[in-house]
Amino acid sequence: MFDNVLFQSASHLLKDDIQHNTLPGSLLFSGPVSSGKLTAALELARILGCQKNAEWTCDCPSCKKNRVLINQNVVITGPSDRITEIKAASETFMNAAYNNTSHLKAARILFIRSVRKLTSRFNPMLWEGDDKLSKFSPILQSIEENLELINPSRNSLPEDDELNTIVEDIYTFCQKLEDSYLYDQLPVLQIRNFSNWARLSSSNGKKVLIIENADRMAESARNALLKILEEPPEDTEFILTTTNRLAVLPTILSRLRNYAFFERSVQQQQIIIDRVFHYIPKGSRGLPESIDKLLQNYLPVNPDAIHYQAQNFINEISKGETPDCKSISTACSNFNPRLIFRAFLEEILKIQSPLTKTAKGAEASSKIIRALQYAYNNVNVYNQNPVNSLEELIRNLKQINYFDSSILKELVNE
8 A cells, every 4th residue: 555655654644544444534635745645645545445455556447447547436626737747757658668668557657647637627527517618628538539549458559659749749738728727726616516526425435535735725615615524425535635734724624634744855756756757867967856856847947047037036136126027927938837936936945045054144034935935825825926926025025135234135146
């Protein structure tokens, strides 16, 4: 069990609860980005539906469906940025296919799962009553038709050129699906829809509902979720994930058992990068220091360009000038996907880290970190326009710089 959830004590706690029949019906997986929360949730869903020994290699019908994420008893919802993982997995798959490596089967499943982590959020049941359903359905159908051509049940894959076209088409369709239709906050309509689904009796075992980034929903959606958690159906498991446990409504938290996921060490993350993605370093850079950094390599903006924009941002504020937020946004692909905005803020976080070497600087650093977290939440929790959030961040950083004797000058890089 949980063989694919590496270096996380939460997997051992979950395994223990399953074996002692003490697993509650409502769970929260909390922890940093790329710490394995969704992987653990999907693995738990597979284990709960398994008809045999719950091993990853189990050949029961339920496990076969869960490995490629087509089990109708498992529903994934919630806002998420999936496109960089799809791109990374597609590269792993294509490299394995071209070179006919020993991990080709695993790479094929990795790519298919990465795609369905996105497409599963467009389950028609979730979108019933939403006029977007008819608009994205053709895109969804095209993705599934292409996935069928590389289905693991097929003994052979298409020839290299054809396979490359199939994979590129899937990626293009996924990008359109995520950019044009995936919400930034979980809509209340979807909560009502999956509430109805959860209360329907099932003849095929336990249902599992996974809500990713459960902190990102409006008040009406939170109240609707709270209502179903107060009286949860007996045959449905609820698994919520979040990177910010304190942003989840306290009344919702009180109805969940929390399993904490932690930031893995650099060495541990590099083991995962090598084992899962079989990443081949470009040039002399070596393996990325984290899974998050690996995925940033597949953003439409080069990480070095993001760092350049962040450094100039700090330089101008330190001089009392006002950075041009629209120009920054343009240089950063209009922060689309939103992962670029997070990467930009993380660069500022790294740039200001030398301040912690002195007592005065540490105090200023604490204020800067709070301002960065506030900017991040404005965009990712409250769906504020990134440019507007940057403008507010500039005002906050200028204020910190003014009251702390122009301390940002220590960070200037000419």
